[in-house]
Amino acid sequence: MRTIDKRLTAKLAPVLVKRAPTITLAFDARCKSRLAVTLDNGEEVALVMPRGTVLADGDMLVADDGGFVRVVAAAEDVLVVRAVNPLTLMRAAYHLGNRHTPVEIDADHLKLEADSVLEDMLKRLGTTVTRESQPFQPETGAYGGGHKHGHDETFSEDYALAQKLYREHDHSQCGHDHDHHHHHHGHGHE
Known part of the structure; x- marks a missing residue:
């Protein structure tokens, strides 16, 4: 059984895209990192993607034998x-x-x-x-490619951007102030 474990980021020649077998998946399946699936041509494969990967319609995947597979949104x-x-x-x-x-x-x-x-x-x-x-192809995330975890390649860049936006945000517009000398009733600390 072949294993599909990479998403191709480079553009392929249209003839290679057209020739590639397809895998038709609903949104929930396109969010899973480990999945046994059947390609549209009947071949059974293992889909093993990095955690947090959300596959989109048209994505090109690479199997462990170098073969290409194109994602189709069901x-x-x-x-x-x-x-x-x-x-x-x-x-x-x-x-x-x-x-x-x-x-x-x-x-x-x-x-x-x-x-x-x-x-x-x-x-x-x-x-x-x-x-x-x-x-169905929903938005994938406000700061980049999708659902982020601490080990994703762009997480540190996305986190830095989020922190910068947080620091620039005028907290007085939130309806509360950040004077931490107030009492938190029922929480046992001041």
């Missing part, structure tokens, strides 16, 4: 959210983000995995929600 049950104005759509995005819901963002709509509770909330916010079967 169609899955999603909610497509539209609104009559940008403010309503931004409010919907805010409430989804507040729930840490993976969301794909487009200029005129949002897309998320089908969920009846979220569907109801979105309708109450004044959006139009339709259930469809489409590939």
Whole structure:
């Protein structure tokens, strides 16, 4: 059984991309670092990616024998959210983000995995929600390539950027001050 363990960052010639066997995966499977999968041609392979890797539609992977495999995002049950104005759509995005819901963002709509509770909330916010079967590719992260762990190559750069933004942030706008001489009732310290 071949093992696929690398994502190619360089561009390949279109003929090589076209010839590569494909692996069609839903979003949840594209987030897993260890997975036994079957390529679309029927070949069984082991997918062993670095932790935190989120595969996207069109990614080219390299197997341990040097062969290429192209990722295809599978169609899955999603909610497509539209609104009559940008403010309503931004409010919907805010409430989804507040729930840490993976969301794909487009200029005129949002897309998320089908969920009846979220569907109801979105309708109450004044959006139009339709259930469809489409590939789902949510945003991957505010500071770079995706979900970060302390050992990822760009983590230190991303962390430094986050700390810089935090230091530049005017905390007085948060509705609290940072005078730490106040009492924390019930916590046993001052």
